[in-house]
Amino acid sequence: MDKVIIAENLSLSYKEFETIISKATFSIDSGSFIFITGASGSGKSTLLKSFYGAIEPRQGSLRVGGVKMNRISTSKLNFLRRHIGIVFQDYKLIKEWTIEKNVMLPLIISGYTNDVSGTQVQKLLGHVKLTHQAGKYPPELSGGEQQRVAMARALAHNPILILADEPTGNLDEYSSSVIWSLLEGANTQLKTTVVVVTHHIPEGLKVPYKHYHIEFGNINEIA
Amino acid sequence: MKSLKNHISLIIALFTVLASVQIYVAVDRTIAAYESHLKNDYSVIVVTNKAFTPQEFKSMSSMIERSEPISTSQVLERLKGEMNEKNLALLKLTLPKFYRIYLVRFPAPHEINTLQKKLRNNSAVQRVEGFSQTHDTVYKLMMLFKDVVQVFSIAIATVTSLLILKEMRLWQFQHAERMNIMALFGAPVWLRSAVLFRLAIVDAIIATLMLCFAFFIIDYYAILALPLKEIGISIQLFNFVDDALRSLAIALGISIVLTFTIVMFHREEE
Numbered sequence: 490m491d492k493v494i495i496a497e498n499l500s501l502s503y504k505e506f507e508t509i510i511s512k513a514t515f516s517i518d519s520g521s522f523i524f525i526t527g528a529s530g531s532g533k534s535t536l537l538k539s540f541y542g543a544i545e546p547r548q549g550s551l552r553v554g555g556v557k558m559n560r561i562s563t564s565k566l567n568f569l570r571r572h573i574g575i576v577f578q579d580y581k582l583i584k585e586w587t588i589e590k591n592v593m594l595p596l597i598i599s600g601y602t603n604d605v606s607g608t609q610v611q612k613l614l615g616h617v618k619l620t621h622q623a624g625k626y627p628p629e630l631s632g633g634e635q636q637r638v639a640m641a642r643a644l645a646h647n648p649i650l651i652l653a654d655e656p657t658g659n660l661d662e663y664s665s666s667v668i669w670s671l672l673e674g675a676n677t678q679l680k681t682t683v684v685v686v687t688h689h690i691p692e693g694l695k696v697p698y699k700h701y702h703i704e705f706g707n708i709n710e711i712a
Numbered sequence: 713m714k715s716l717k718n719h720i721s722l723i724i725a726l727f728t729v730l731a732s733v734q735i736y737v738a739v740d741r742t743i744a745a746y747e748s749h750l751k752n753d754y755s756v757i758v759v760t761n762k763a764f765t766p767q768e769f770k771s772m773s774s775m776i777e778r779s780e781p782i783s784t785s786q787v788l789e790r791l792k793g794e795m796n797e798k799n800l801a802l803l804k805l806t807l808p809k810f811y812r813i814y815l816v817r818f819p820a821p822h823e824i825n826t827l828q829k830k831l832r833n834n835s836a837v838q839r840v841e842g843f844s845q846t847h848d849t850v851y852k853l854m855m856l857f858k859d860v861v862q863v864f865s866i867a868i869a870t871v872t873s874l875l876i877l878k879e880m881r882l883w884q885f886q887h888a889e890r891m892n893i894m895a896l897f898g899a900p901v902w903l904r905s906a907v908l909f910r911l912a913i914v915d916a917i918i919a920t921l922m923l924c925f926a927f928f929i930i931d932y933y934a935i936l937a938l939p940l941k942e943i944g945i946s947i948q949l950f951n952f953v954d955d956a957l958r959s960l961a962i963a964l965g966i967s968i969v970l971t972f973t974i975v976m977f978h979r980e981e982e
Contacts, residue, residue: 541896
């Protein structure tokens with residue numbers, strides 16, 4: 490099976506003598522569903538950031554989608570990010586743009602025509618039950634609705650990998666269930682690799698998944 | 713409202729740079745026109761012991777435009793009562809020839825010296841008077857005025873450019889969140905900073921239009937044309953094609969280069 494993420498002796502840190510992840514070696518299969526858990530400040534989000542190139546490996550090597558993340562050039566990083574969908578805990582929606590345009594962002598960046606983008610966006614807004622909110626702006630929506638918009642945006646360009654950082658952290662039950670069913674759907678129907686950083690793994694998931702736990706800078710697979 | 717304030721700040725700053733450049737250009741044109749005006753009044757006096765044709769003078773230096781002999785008859789007329797006819801005829805024969813030489817342009821002091829040397833090299837030339845002292849004062853005064861305006865314009869342009877840089881940094885902070893989000897989804901630099909470039913280009917065009925309008929008013933009401941006409945100068949302070957295009961190029965150049973600088977030094981949030 491193809492590996493979408495390969496880490497060998499990977500160490501991550503923000504400052505030179507403050508290692509957050511220490512010499513981790515692991516790999517993530519293409520099309521798999523992964524949970525990464527750990528206590529607050531354990532380095533889960535830092536590890537996720539290294540997958541989309543927001544933090545560079547201090548030591549060791551990291552490959553995402555076949556691209557080496559050590560000293561990656563801006564153009565290569567941009568290329569890689571155009572094939573990744575990211576869901577943030579704080580949504581990261583563009584406040585000055587409508588919901589429709591926010592979902593369209595990855596398609597605009599990838600150079601899709603307005604027709605193609607429009608059709609795809611309408612379909613996704615239907616999936617997240619927000620078609621009627623398309624013309625509104627993010628501050629006009631609740632937290633749960635904003636996270637559903639962020640989820641639709643992450644799926645818009647059919648990415649090979651979805652990275653989600655606490656996607657249901659502060660959400661109501663309904664929004665959480667929409668998010669999990671979309672992540673499951675992307676994984677089962679589109680064979681998208683999904684990596685979710687979370688405190689709690691939801692119950693009743695229908696997809697098989699792998700679970701990694703971070704403790705004291707070490708990453709361990711939980712059977 | 714805040715965005716409008718930012719726009720106005722940049723437009724006014726760009727307008728100030730363009731106005732300082734245009735004022736320098738207008739002063740340069742005024743001085744050139746004044747030099748041309750002075751040139752018509754300025755001449756070099758040459759005393760020779762033989763007659764010279766205008767072509768002979770012209771061949772001595774490319775600076776010489778034309779020459780004309782100064783008649784001695786007035787002097788001889790005055791001496792008529794004091795000398796007899798024979799002596800007067802003898803004096804007329806021995807009297808040197810006087811010429812007034814006009815130049816192609818108002819000369820710099822060193823050009824007068826070179827011209828005087830060239831004329832003196834001819835053995836028939838007895839004396840050359842360039843009135844260099846009077847000429848020097850006028851010329852140096854004009855050059856001083858031009859230099860002061862130039863320094864002043866450069867100072868204004870520099871200070872204003874720094875203000876524009878600060879203004880654009882504010883823009884960048886305003887748009888940083890959007891730019892960072894776009895970067896997270898792989899937007900190339902040009903796409904995520906397109907909004908900054910668009911604002912910079914629009915403001916550059918508005919500043920140029922404002923400059924054109926300001927000079928149109930100056931031109932229409934002859935605010936500067938009348939005082940200049942009084943000292944015999946007639947110039948076009950603002951050419952609505954060449955000057956407007958140059959101003960637009962400067963405004964676009966400054967705003968695009970500064971935006972580019974801001975974008976290049978922008979660090980993506982982790």
